[in-house]
Amino acid sequence: MRRFIAEFGASWNLIIEYRVMVVIWMLTIVLPLIMLAAWLSIAEKGPVGSYDRMTFISYYLAALVVRNMTGMWFIWEMDSEMRLGSLSFRLLKPMDPIVHYFAYACSSKPFRVFILGPASVVALLVFPGLNWSVDPLSLLLFVTSLAGALLILFLMQYTIGLTGFWITRSLSINDAWFFTYSLASGYLVPLDLFPPVIRDVLWLLPFRYTMSFPVELLMGRLSVREIVIGIAIQWIWVAAMYALNRWVWRRGLRRYSAVGA
Amino acid sequence: MNVQISVSHLSKFYEVHQKEPGFFGSLKALFARKYETVRAVEDVSFEIREGEIVGFLGPNGAGKTTILKVLSGLLFPTGGDVSVCGFRSFDRKPEFLRQITLVMGQKNQLIWDLPASESFLVNRAVYEISQGDYLAAMKELTDLLELGPVLNKQVRKLSLGERMKCELAAALLHRPHVLFLDEPTIGLDVTMQARVREFLIEYNRRHGATILLTSHYMADVVALCKRVFVIDHGRLVYDGDLESLVERISPVKYIRLVAQQPMVAEDLSRFGEVRSVEAFKATLAVPRERTSAVAAQLFELLSIEDITIEDPEVEEIISRIFTEKLLSK
Numbered sequence: 001m002r003r004f005i006a007e008f009g010a011s012w013n014l015i016i017e018y019r020v021m022v023v024i025w026m027l028t029i030v031l032p033l034i035m036l037a038a039w040l041s042i043a044e045k046g047p048v049g050s051y052d053r054m055t056f057i058s059y060y061l062a063a064l065v066v067r068n069m070t071g072m073w074f075i076w077e078m079d080s081e082m083r084l085g086s087l088s089f090r091l092l093k094p095m096d097p098i099v100h101y102f103a104y105a106c107s108s109k110p111f112r113v114f115i116l117g118p119a120s121v122v123a124l125l126v127f128p129g130l131n132w133s134v135d136p137l138s139l140l141l142f143v144t145s146l147a148g149a150l151l152i153l154f155l156m157q158y159t160i161g162l163t164g165f166w167i168t169r170s171l172s173i174n175d176a177w178f179f180t181y182s183l184a185s186g187y188l189v190p191l192d193l194f195p196p197v198i199r200d201v202l203w204l205l206p207f208r209y210t211m212s213f214p215v216e217l218l219m220g221r222l223s224v225r226e227i228v229i230g231i232a233i234q235w236i237w238v239a240a241m242y243a244l245n246r247w248v249w250r251r252g253l254r255r256y257s258a259v260g261a
Numbered sequence: 262m263n264v265q266i267s268v269s270h271l272s273k274f275y276e277v278h279q280k281e282p283g284f285f286g287s288l289k290a291l292f293a294r295k296y297e298t299v300r301a302v303e304d305v306s307f308e309i310r311e312g313e314i315v316g317f318l319g320p321n322g323a324g325k326t327t328i329l330k331v332l333s334g335l336l337f338p339t340g341g342d343v344s345v346c347g348f349r350s351f352d353r354k355p356e357f358l359r360q361i362t363l364v365m366g367q368k369n370q371l372i373w374d375l376p377a378s379e380s381f382l383v384n385r386a387v388y389e390i391s392q393g394d395y396l397a398a399m400k401e402l403t404d405l406l407e408l409g410p411v412l413n414k415q416v417r418k419l420s421l422g423e424r425m426k427c428e429l430a431a432a433l434l435h436r437p438h439v440l441f442l443d444e445p446t447i448g449l450d451v452t453m454q455a456r457v458r459e460f461l462i463e464y465n466r467r468h469g470a471t472i473l474l475t476s477h478y479m480a481d482v483v484a485l486c487k488r489v490f491v492i493d494h495g496r497l498v499y500d501g502d503l504e505s506l507v508e509r510i511s512p513v514k515y516i517r518l519v520a521q522q523p524m525v526a527e528d529l530s531r532f533g534e535v536r537s538v539e540a541f542k543a544t545l546a547v548p549r550e551r552t553s554a555v556a557a558q559l560f561e562l563l564s565i566e567d568i569t570i571e572d573p574e575v576e577e578i579i580s581r582i583f584t585e586k587l588l589s590k
Contacts, residue, residue: 002386002389003386003387003389005386006382006383006385006386006387007383007386009379009382009383010372010375010379010380010382010383013375013379014372014374014375017374017375018374084368085365085368086368086369086370088330088335088363088365088368089363089368089370091334091335091353092333092334092335092353092358092361092362092363093358093384093387093388094355094356094358094359094387094388094389095387257334257335257336257337257351258336258337
């Protein structure tokens, strides 16, 4: 834990050093707003499924918050460390590098809360009809589901980064992964608007639990039963991703020490 | 003194695939990859005692860095046994990693965009150094390396020499017993090289640390290492005293002259073997034991502006070892 705090502290200082850059990064997350604009014009003639215009606004503003709170980009750093060989230094320390990358991935989050908190209050004032449940229990569930989403996304990206032990360009896998994530998580289109069969399949895959699930929690669209099952599936995916990650890590290390650091 | 590093019959082979240059080469490599085994290290054995400083000599690609990587646990050997501080390196046990450090002059571990002091704090937590030990180590390293003025500057703004000093400090905060240094002085100016060497000698004296280093600078090896290993094509071809190696390989020293009048080769040849003459400048190769006598003669007979006596460059000694197979077993 002390190691995590030290690593986090260093990354946090990087964030402070580059606070303007972080704000710009936050502003570049515009995909939900573009989707929102498109759906608003479609929904002008009447609701789409169970989504009317205000539901779309609630959905995509929530998606914007979730993306900011769970998005991470440390794979770029991993990639360069692997290719330039500075990963060797991490392997020579008595600490698993996962601690470093996790701290690095989390370090911008407090900064984002600091900006998104007030922004959300403004949103609630501007759109009095916003369907966000902001009672303490819903917020607690929302934050819990954000933590699960963050862990799944971290472990997915870290595992993809580790494929760099075998192929030099893990970033291209990451691009393919992002495409899948955008479609299957509800980031582009609410999962409720998919045909029921597809929707049911997507409910079992990990992607929903990185985006749509927290968004639906915040919007109060889920029954108690759906919430309990959702949290269970989410944390099963966290455990499965962790197991997969450790397996890939051990194999990758063996390969790294065989073919050259 | 105890044996701290022991290596027996170490081998490390790599499979690398060959690619012909150009687009068609790439295309061909897609379907039929040709693999070739590179014997980076082959049947190397040695022992190093606690507190020794040993230098690795060898041309680029001889296998020096590979051996350091195997010893520090980054690579596992294809064959043979390696023991450092009583551990098999490649198990990379935390208790082992706490006792060693690896410094690579061409790579950096410091966080690029933050002051070095941030990296030190991270290392303090990673190595679980107590507050007291940390402050003591910081004070010692700050004094020895004169870090005071650079600690709070961002690493990317430091000069190469300043950065190297910080790299060394970061690598030594946990007071390792064994130091693996791969080209620690590369790219540094002469003053800074000397500073780093003094520091290493002092660190070795104070803490009895064992140091294994590679360097292309003869001055490093001369100043630091009594004992040297010469590596050629992955094999250990010499293990012993540096002085006897130099005398054995290169029985001559160079006298470099600058004279006030132009010189010609014929006049100079009676003093020694003429390596080069261009008008006012000349270089002579003279047997070691006669260098001072010859220098005195030159002063007497020619009007000399400047004279220097040098050992051959380590690269030259090395290349003689390898081109003339002087150390073949």
